[in-house]
Amino acid sequence: MSERTLVIIKPDAVAAGNAGKVLTRYEEAGLEIVAMDLRTISGEFSDQHYEEHLERDFYPALREFMTSGPMIPIVLRGEGCIATVREINGATNPANAEPGTIRADFGESGPRNAVHASDSPESAAAEIALWFPGL
Ligand code: ADP
Numbered sequence: 001m002s003e004r005t006l007v008i009i010k011p012d013a014v015a016a017g018n019a020g021k022v023l024t025r026y027e028e029a030g031l032e033i034v035a036m037d038l039r040t041i042s043g044e045f046s047d048q049h050y051e052e053h054l055e056r057d058f059y060p061a062l063r064e065f066m067t068s069g070p071m072i073p074i075v076l077r078g079e080g081c082i083a084t085v086r087e088i089n090g091a092t093n094p095a096n097a098e099p100g101t102i103r104a105d106f107g108e109s110g111p112r113n114a115v116h117a118s119d120s121p122e123s124a125a126a127e128i129a130l131w132f133p134g135l
């Protein structure tokens, strides 16, 4: 089934000049770009995006990082793309990410792991509505 997912090229990857290389991975997997923007977000917006993690011990550092500079939110579309994108991204911690994944190649640490992607149809719908209202 064709579905949509929200990806974010995080501030570390944008600052390091890796945005184009990251985007190429998704295009080479045959995924279609539906929407894309360059955006710097507030702490309040980070809280909305990461609502499920607000109480976690790593969240203050994640919030600081996510508000530190511009990032690139993208809506991608394709058959099974929610799972496909999570595979292309690799494990959350770059140290554990499979060779050849985006996080293995461009991630640095826990928060600074280059990319975000929705993890379910429900989170994809909520995240697309948050980042691109009306899309
Ligand atoms: P994912 O981004 O793979 O869906 P999570 O939803 O669990 O991972 O976490 C959201 C983000 O929080 C991660 O992408 C990462 O930037 C950060 N994060 C998660 N776990 C940790 C941790 N133990 N230490 C530092 N940062 C973390």
Ligand code: MG
Pocket (backbone or CB within 6 Å): 117, 119
């Ligand atoms: Mg997550």
